[in-house]
Amino acid sequence: MADRKAPAKIVAVEEDPEHVVVTSTGEVRRAPMIYLDEESVGRIKAGYVCAKCFEAQDEAFPERCYLCKFPMRDKQPEYVAKNYQGIVRVGSATSIEDEMAFMDEWAEIEARKQARMPHKPSIWVPREI
Numbered sequence: 827m828a829d830r831k832a833p834a835k836i837v838a839v840e841e842d843p844e845h846v847v848v849t850s851t852g853e854v855r856r857a858p859m860i861y862l863d864e865e866s867v868g869r870i871k872a873g874y875v876c877a878k879c880f881e882a883q884d885e886a887f888p889e890r891c892y893l894c895k896f897p898m899r900d901k902q903p904e905y906v907a908k909n910y911q912g913i914v915r916v917g918s919a920t921s922i923e924d925e926m927a928f929m930d931e932w933a934e935i936e937a938r939k940q941a942r943m944p945h946k947p948s949i950w951v952p953r954e955i
């Protein structure tokens with residue numbers, strides 16, 4: 827189990843070819859696709875990590891994120907439902923270390939012949955900046 831105070835673990839960030847964001851200055855940019863590990867997504871869904879800035883919180887669903895002031899209590903479940911794209915297999919964007927970790931994990935899971943889901947990265951696409 828990771829440190830509860832640790833921010834979400836970002837596995838990779840890429841530009842999303844299908845979505846753009848418009849900044850407050852009117853600039854149009856590609857939306858970032860942020861890949862998080864599955865445990866981090868679980869912590870976001872449970873309200874212990876801010877869905878906007880990925881900082882760990884002292885309690886589940888505080889009224890506002892202490893760092894970016896995102897209204898977690900009111901808005902996070904909706905924000906998560908809108909932005910969470912599900913679990914994906916990350917290919918070339920992962921580091922060698924991550925790849926090795928996946929390989930080890932999968933080998934272990936195979937060996938145990940468990941029906942459990944392997945620990946895969948999840949994709950996160952913020953639509954508002």
Ligand SMILES: [Zn+2]
Nearest residue numbers: 876879891894
């Ligand atoms: Zn925040």
